[in-house]
Amino acid sequence: MNEQALIQDAQGGNLDAFNTLILHYQDSVFNTALRILGDEDQAADASQEAFISAFKSISSFRGGSFKGWLMRTVTNACYDELRRQKRRPTTPLEPDTEDGEEMDSPRWLADPNMTPDQKAEADEVEHAIQHCLNNLPLEFKTVVVMADIQGMDYTEVAASIRVPLGTIKSRLARARLRLRECLQGFAELLPASYRLEDGINVS
Amino acid sequence: MNQRDLELLSAYLDGQLKPSESAHLESRLNSDPQLASVLTDLRATRNLLRKLPARKAPRNFTLTRKMVGQNPPLPRAYPWFRLASALATLLLFFSFGVNTVGRQMASQAPAFGMGGGGGASEESTELFSAQEAPAAAPAAATEVPAETEAPILEMAPMPTQMSTEAADAARIVDTPVAKNAGETENAVTADQFQSPAPLVPSTWQIALAAIAVGGMLFMVLVRQISARRWK
Numbered sequence: 138m139n140e141q142a143l144i145q146d147a148q149g150g151n152l153d154a155f156n157t158l159i160l161h162y163q164d165s166v167f168n169t170a171l172r173i174l175g176d177e178d179q180a181a182d183a184s185q186e187a188f189i190s191a192f193k194s195i196s197s198f199r200g201g202s203f204k205g206w207l208m209r210t211v212t213n214a215c216y217d218e219l220r221r222q223k224r225r226p227t228t229p230l231e232p233d234t235e236d237g238e239e240m241d242s243p244r245w246l247a248d249p250n251m252t253p254d255q256k257a258e259a260d261e262v263e264h265a266i267q268h269c270l271n272n273l274p275l276e277f278k279t280v281v282v283m284a285d286i287q288g289m290d291y292t293e294v295a296a297s298i299r300v301p302l303g304t305i306k307s308r309l310a311r312a313r314l315r316l317r318e319c320l321q322g323f324a325e326l327l328p329a330s331y332r333l334e335d336g337i338n339v340s
Numbered sequence: 341m342n343q344r345d346l347e348l349l350s351a352y353l354d355g356q357l358k359p360s361e362s363a364h365l366e367s368r369l370n371s372d373p374q375l376a377s378v379l380t381d382l383r384a385t386r387n388l389l390r391k392l393p394a395r396k397a398p399r400n401f402t403l404t405r406k407m408v409g410q411n412p413p414l415p416r417a418y419p420w421f422r423l424a425s426a427l428a429t430l431l432l433f434f435s436f437g438v439n440t441v442g443r444q445m446a447s448q449a450p451a452f453g454m455g456g457g458g459g460a461s462e463e464s465t466e467l468f469s470a471q472e473a474p475a476a477a478p479a480a481a482t483e484v485p486a487e488t489e490a491p492i493l494e495m496a497p498m499p500t501q502m503s504t505e506a507a508d509a510a511r512i513v514d515t516p517v518a519k520n521a522g523e524t525e526n527a528v529t530a531d532q533f534q535s536p537a538p539l540v541p542s543t544w545q546i547a548l549a550a551i552a553v554g555g556m557l558f559m560v561l562v563r564q565i566s567a568r569r570w571k
Contacts, residue, residue, distance in 0.1 A: 152410065156402040167397040181398050188401050192408050266392055284354075285389035291356055307343075310350035310382075317385045327388070 140203060147195050155192050162204060163188075165287060166211045172282045173215040175271045183218050187211035205289065205297040212279055212298060219275065262326050269319035277312035284309055341378060349379050353386060412566040418559065425555025432548040 138161060146154035166187060170180035191210045198206050270278055283294045284305075291309075295302045320327065351357050352365050369376045405411075541549070 150410070152403060152405060152408065159402050160400065163397040163401045164394060166401070168394050171395060172392075177395075177398065181401075184397065185401050188403060189407055192403055262388070263392060266388060281389065285386050286392055288390070291354065306347050306351050306356065309354075310347040311343075313350055313382050313385050314346060316389070317381050320385065320388065 144195070144198065144203060147192065148198070152192070155195065158203070159188050162207055165204065166207055169208060169211050169282055169287060170215055172267070172270055172286055173212065173275075173278055174218060175267055179218055183214040184211060186217070187214040190214065201296060202289075202293050205293045208283055208287065208289070209297045209299075216275070262323070265320065265323040265326055266316075269316050272319055273312055273315055277308050277315065280305055280308040281312040281316065285313075341375065345375065346378070349375070349382055353379065353382055412563070412569070414566055415562060418562055421555050421558050421562075425552050425559065428548045428551035428555065432545060432552060435542075435545050435548070 138157065140158070140161075143154045143158050147158065163184065167180055167184045170183040170187070171177060174180050174183060187207070187210045190213070191207060194210075270282070273281065279298060280294060283289045283297060284291070289297070291302055291305050295305045348357065348361070348365055352362060357365065369379060
């Protein structure tokens with residue numbers, strides 16, 4: 138696949154060329170949306186929106202990493218979706234603290250009062266990780282999904298979400314630490330080589 | 341452990357440190373088991389994330405032309421035809437409007453109206469009511485043929501005084517005999533004068549209509565051909 142030629146054709150309005158690019162990147166785009174939103178249907182909708190938006194604004198692509206550019210588009214589509222959800226809130230799965238704040242501590246996962254459905258879902262490592270990702274602040278989640286799940290390098294992530302490199306490093310480190318803390322609640326599910334030790338105190 | 345160390349360890353994991361920074365951190369890792377333990381945990385976390393199974397997209401997200409609002413490319417002359425057709429339509433309506441207004445104005449003018457082309461028929465109709473009686477009266481009394489009405493009617497600018505006299509004459513001869521005698525002719529003349537004369541479009545109005553209709557047909561045809569070629 139000659140990506141550059143396809144991009145140029147797509148910039149000239151050639152939809153078939155852009156569809157070839159879509160077929161190449163749709164799994165990456167969908168997975169990014171899925172890990173950010175945590176819901177397949179919403180992720181599919183966001184991916185479709187992202188591709189439509191990408192085609193309409195492809196003339197603004199000025200070279201560089203096309204994947205990174207697409208990732209920015211899908212992240213924006215996910216942010217839009219999350220904003221929509223915020224306007225029409227649904228009942229959260231996570232319990233509230235006494236102050237009425239949504240509890241993002243992983244400790245509640247060890248709660249013996251978990252429903253059988255929740256437990257069955259949490260029995261799989263993938264779901265455990267997705268659950269921990271869902272608990273991350275959006276800006277941390279975006280960085281960790283791009284860097285650790287999509288395998289993009291720091292500069293690519295920085296260019297994609299338009300923040301300084303130092304911010305990317307900081308967000309990624311803190312996201313990994315939070316994920317580690319969250320995953321401790323699923324210690325028995327994790328393979329032995331991935332077992333984590335207790336207690337990192339970061340001041 | 342502080343935030344700075346955490347960032348250093350995370351960046352070290354990804355090979356993002358300068359060689360000098362890496363060397364310094366490695367010497368600290370050798371002497372600080374807690375730091376080394378955090379690095380192990382971060383590495384395990386990152387590996388877990390990397391091992392997440394990549395899901396296949398549930399469907400193809402390829403786009404259709406409808407989804408992106410793409411229309412078939414039209415010939416360069418298309419906008420000109422659209423403009424010409426729209427202008428012709430506007431002018432056509434405008435000209436009919438002017439004629440209608442002209443007719444109304446002419447009908448409101450008492451006499452010697454310069455009502456333009458369209459004013460004649462209403463003028464004639466109005467005059468007919470005044471001239472009907474004198475036309476009918478001679479028909480009853482002197483058997484004057486109906487054709488004599490025509491010259492009378494053609495004298496469009498009739499003084500108002502005359503219409504009063506005519507009405508009086510009509511009242512005088514308004515007997516059953518006169519009615520019977522003049523019935524047939526009246527019916528004919530009423531038919532002629534009660535309905536306004538049809539509005540006959542001028543040549544340029546016909547031309548405008550032809551441009552408007554032709555332009556629209558052309559646009560429809562071009563759109564269909566373009567859409568067919570595009571598919």
